[in-house]
Amino acid sequence: METNTPEPSVSKQAIRREGKQLARYADLRREQYEALNKLLDTLTQVDDLPNSYLDQVRDAIFHADHPFLLTLVGPFSSGKSSVINALLGKAVLTVGPVPTTDHIAILRYGPAFQQSRTGSVSTIFYPSELLERLSLVDTPGLESVFERHDELTKKFLHRADIVFLVMIATQVLTANNLTFMQSLKEYGKRMVIVVNQIDVLEPEDRETVRAFVEEQSRLHMGIEPTIWLVSAKQALTAYSPDAPRDELIWDESGFADIEEYLNESLDDAQRVHQKLETPLQVSSNAIRAAISHVQTSQSSLSEHRKSVDNIAAQIIASQHDRERLVHKHIDDIQKEWLVVSDSGAVAIDELFQASRAVGQSLAGFFEILGVSAVFRRFRKRTQGQEAFTRHDVREILERIPETTNQIGPALEGRDQEEVDQLVDYTRQQIWNLPETLQNKVIGKVQPPMSYDRKALRNIRNDLDEIIAKASHFETERIDRVLRGTIVTMAFWMFVVVMIAILIATGAILSNGNGLLSLVFVLALMLLGLAMLPVRGWMLKANYRGRIGELRDRYIKTLQQAIDQQIAYGTQLRQDIAAPFTRLISTQIEQTDQLKKELEAQEQIIIGLQRKLSGLLKD
Numbered sequence: 334m335e336t337n338t339p340e341p342s343v344s345k346q347a348i349r350r351e352g353k354q355l356a357r358y359a360d361l362r363r364e365q366y367e368a369l370n371k372l373l374d375t376l377t378q379v380d381d382l383p384n385s386y387l388d389q390v391r392d393a394i395f396h397a398d399h400p401f402l403l404t405l406v407g408p409f410s411s412g413k414s415s416v417i418n419a420l421l422g423k424a425v426l427t428v429g430p431v432p433t434t435d436h437i438a439i440l441r442y443g444p445a446f447q448q449s450r451t452g453s454v455s456t457i458f459y460p461s462e463l464l465e466r467l468s469l470v471d472t473p474g475l476e477s478v479f480e481r482h483d484e485l486t487k488k489f490l491h492r493a494d495i496v497f498l499v500m501i502a503t504q505v506l507t508a509n510n511l512t513f514m515q516s517l518k519e520y521g522k523r524m525v526i527v528v529n530q531i532d533v534l535e536p537e538d539r540e541t542v543r544a545f546v547e548e549q550s551r552l553h554m555g556i557e558p559t560i561w562l563v564s565a566k567q568a569l570t571a572y573s574p575d576a577p578r579d580e581l582i583w584d585e586s587g588f589a590d591i592e593e594y595l596n597e598s599l600d601d602a603q604r605v606h607q608k609l610e611t612p613l614q615v616s617s618n619a620i621r622a623a624i625s626h627v628q629t630s631q632s633s634l635s636e637h638r639k640s641v642d643n644i645a646a647q648i649i650a651s652q653h654d655r656e657r658l659v660h661k662h663i664d665d666i667q668k669e670w671l672v673v674s675d676s677g678a679v680a681i682d683e684l685f686q687a688s689r690a691v692g693q694s695l696a697g698f699f700e701i702l703g704v705s706a707v708f709r710r711f712r713k714r715t716q717g718q719e720a721f722t723r724h725d726v727r728e729i730l731e732r733i734p735e736t737t738n739q740i741g742p743a744l745e746g747r748d749q750e751e752v753d754q755l756v757d758y759t760r761q762q763i764w765n766l767p768e769t770l771q772n773k774v775i776g777k778v779q780p781p782m783s784y785d786r787k788a789l790r791n792i793r794n795d796l797d798e799i800i801a802k803a804s805h806f807e808t809e810r811i812d813r814v815l816r817g818t819i820v821t822m823a824f825w826m827f828v829v830v831m832i833a834i835l836i837a838t839g840a841i842l843s844n845g846n847g848l849l850s851l852v853f854v855l856a857l858m859l860l861g862l863a864m865l866p867v868r869g870w871m872l873k874a875n876y877r878g879r880i881g882e883l884r885d886r887y888i889k890t891l892q893q894a895i896d897q898q899i900a901y902g903t904q905l906r907q908d909i910a911a912p913f914t915r916l917i918s919t920q921i922e923q924t925d926q927l928k929k930e931l932e933a934q935e936q937i938i939i940g941l942q943r944k945l946s947g948l949l950k951d
Contacts, residue, residue: 351737357948358605365609366940369394372616372934380630380769381621386619393612401467401608402439403595404493405527408510412529413498415565417469419588420595421461422572426471438471440464448558461791468878494607496525500538502531502562505546511553523607525559525594526550531587532564539709547818559594563587606945613942620935627928633767633825634924637917640762644755644914648906651751652899655744662740663888669733670884673726673803678873680720684815685869687862715812730804737796737891741789741898748902752780752909759910770920776912781905788897792890799887803880811872818868 338555373390375380399946405413414426417440425446426438436453439744442465443458450456470493490496502511505528514524526546538753544561571579573763583589622939758780763771836850 338613356656358609361941361944361948362609365612366394368937368941369612369616372620375927375930375934376427376623379626380425382623382626385482389615390619391579393615397767402492402494403467403497404470404472404490405499406472406513406592407498407499408489408501408504411501412565416497416499416527416529416563419565419568419586420463420469420591421459422570422578425457425459436473436476440469440471451772467595494611495525497505497525499529502528502534502542505542514554524824529565531562532567561587561590563591563621569586606948609945613938613945616938620931620938622934624928624931627924627931630924632920634917637762637766638921641914641917644759644910648903651906652903655747655899655902657898658666658743658747659740663738663892665736666733666891667884667888669729669736670880670887673729674725674877674880676726676729677721677876680726681811681869681873681876684716684720684811685865685872687866689865715808716763716815718808721808727804729885730800734796734800735933740895741786744898744902745784748905749784752905755906755909756780761912763913770916774916775911778909778912780909785901788894788901795890798888799883803883814872818865822861822864825864826858829857829861832857
């Protein structure tokens, strides 16, 4: 007697192979769980993303470890509840001519019949062998008189692992059915079409219905779904309380095909595969929607970025305008200082001109004798002061602070005018933002409560001190040099006179050298007289250098304060627009980063889908 030993071996190998495959599914499930949780964190950062996508991903995470969900959908009175009753072999669900299912009903395995309801979902536990391997979901009818039922069904679709689209044999593939099939295709759901109530059709019409459904599916959907022609009513008659199921009636009802599909096509590996595939499909849909929202946000933000760039450009342009405005005042001030230098030089020339040398020499004798000091007590001004007064040096110096004092009000007026315009513009840009972004604006856009003038105000004493030095110190020095020069000239002339007397008496030179003596005396006299213009030339050069130093100090001190005041005005404008510009810049950066994260997570989901497909092929 022959024995067939390979069969047990093959059976054990198949069991081990399936066990390894399920273990790999378990590893993939953990990897998927981590990916979905990270995705959920990212999705919460996407503005305006409908909560339904977040709820779907949360459900995908939550239901990943729950039993396989076979969801039945279809129009009202298509027989969804009857199909479930037929699969369970008992009328567990209520059926009727009006919409009886107004909520989601999930049928799970339990040792005894038990029913509970939470919100729009009820759970029914029932002792069925079929429910040990999967859960059945009954949904409210599509196209019912209650629009809320339609929405409730569509919101639950993302949880389905496989969908049975149930339709009435006499109303197959209506316009709404085709629309619903399209949405199922977009969901990426595995779909089976169940045509119920075929018992109302003649046998020859049934294949016509099947062919029509196949043709319309290919034509409108580009798919060839599995199609079963069944009669739930006939299937229920196959069961009787006291006898085994009538297999002939069961087979004629079309439910034998469904049972075979559930028993063989949806084995453990297939069900686990589909269970893992569903969350990935949900995640893919959510990511696509999120990326679309982010791209819309990027497009919107790009328009607001133009406003930010426009504000920045206006602030820079304003700074350049204020610098040009100030530059004109600085030029005027420098011209005034140049006039001071020229006028002072002319005054010095007047005091030290060669034509006055003889008179100044005589004045030197009065200075030596102290007579000039007596006269100076009765004079209001010194010679230097009178000369500088005649040439308006002091008046010109006094005009410099007047020009300087115009800078502050000019800058302040420009700042206040442009700040008010900027406030209005920025407020309008915020008003143009979506409400979600408006709620993220931090800070108020408003003009400052006060204007800070301290940069220019704090240098007034320093500038006044420079003007005073230019006015008083130089005239005092000129008078001092002038007195010293004429005294020196007086002594020189006295010496020259003494030399001339000695020559005349013959004490120095002989009578034969009279002409030479005269030339010598005249040369000494001219040399003494030349002291005045030469000293004046030196003093004038020193004066110009001194005025130049004071001018440079003045301009440098003023320019530093102006730079601070302009910087203050620029910062003022930036601070006013900051609530808007900061928000847009931050949102652009966050949105760009968010898109990168979503695209990276999309690749992760695609990678998981590939791994999942690879496991099914093993």
